[in-house]
Amino acid sequence: METPPLSELLAIRRQKLQALRSQGVDPFGAAFAVSGSVAEVVAAFQEAALVQVAGRITAYRDMGKSRFLDISDIGGRIQIYFNTKELDESTVAATAQLDIGDFLGVEGTYFTTKTGEQSIRASRLVVLSKSLRPLPDKWHGVQDPEICYRQRYLDLIANDSSRTIFKQRIAIMREIRRFLEARGFLEVETPMMQAVPGGAAAEPFKTHHNALGMDMFLRIAPELYLKRLLVAGFPKVFELNRNFRNEGVSRRHNPEFTMLEAYWAFADFEKMSELVEEMICDLAEHIDVGPVIEHRDDEGNVMRTINLARPWRRAAYRDLIEAAVPGWFALDLAGKRQRCAELKLDISHCEAEFEVTQHVFEKLVEEKLIDPCFVTHVPKELVPLAKLNDKDPSSVDVYELIINGQEISPGYSELNDPDLQRERLEHQAGGEKQCLDEDFLEALEYGMPPAGGIGIGIDRLVMMLTGAASIRDVILFPHLKARAEK
């Protein structure tokens, strides 16, 4: 097969690679002992002290005999100064083969430049890895969203805003674990491959286990296994990991996404709502964005302001709809359909009355709830697996936390009556017996304590907290269509 000629830029880098080798320099060097990460080295500045640092060259300013270069890693940048007269000949020769993008190890002493920048005066330079491709523009970064998503490493090298979001995401994940563990919740791991995909209504990914000779499914939720652990006697458990749903991809959907589920024995949905409220405020504080979060557009204009100040609002589903569409619940189905037509709402996909009402809720209530609101007294048809409300058996004991016009977290008083649970699951499965997790139903018969449960879609939570416009901006490697062969 004919290989296309390398572009000039790639060819030049290959030549430099050869030049280094012919100078006796290994262009893909060995381990290099550093004093710390770039950020740690910056923080440890002490005039004239000896220091070792390594990182990628992200800028090179050649003044003749004096040269400056920036060394960066994901957490920081530091300026290196060297004078060709202060280095041995072979090192100076190697510097001629350096490019922006190469990994370099530096030994030197801390010093402050004329302009006051804390830097390192290099006494030794070691090529650690030659970069064979040019990096994106140092000033404009990567603007092409396709490159950002397909080659996230370039996005992270070039775009500070992206680095910030992912550092925030990491901080959020760490703080969720710390927050829950501090309150006695134990983190557990349950199967991602399940014989019966349960705990939610969604299309699963299907796979096959050869040795066991059985079809399996990637989980759509961990719920039914976490509840087995309530049966086992764990009073407080949580799982923070991936779910998979074989559905559409959009600004708000990635086929694999991160979910927090937590269960608290002997608690209820109200106690869970307090836990979630406290936790999300704590997270906002930990990434220095709360309690008032501003979402900005590309030009930096504030598009939306979310106020997380406590206490958060709590409102009943019916009351919110009545406030948006007065007289709604007095209408019969035909009247409701008529009203939707007047409101220019497309309800062609809705059949049952509760579906029409739910559409009104989504369009006229949910999308407009920007500040946090726990929606309570949700119709039982929408949440088949929760406990019925004592006073109003047409609704269930759950909350749906809405922030930024999106459902961020549902919370339940979990159903623990095994017979009722079977009835509901059978109804949900529409008579398809193979969709019932009989093993789970058997576990419930041994007795599950009453419990509060929550789920939080972490990707959407991160979007809300960081102001990211797309789920792809908060997932390191989002799924895109395979690209045609180059």
Added chain:
RNA sequence: GGGUUGGUAGCUCAAUGGUAGAGCAGUGCCCUUUUAAGGCAUUGGUUGAGGGUUCGAGUCCCUCCCAACCCA
């Protein structure tokens, strides 16, 4: 799935249907405290892919691929 917008040099972007350009990066030269370093010179293109219209297509038409946004 439908609609809209886009895909041009490594990156960021230009280009009435009429010679494909700029900045950065790169290459060469100069410069001992620069930091979007600077000065002078200079290389680099299958304009997403394939058809069509035309004397002539990055530009107009058709098909396809990829992406973003909106809708379902």
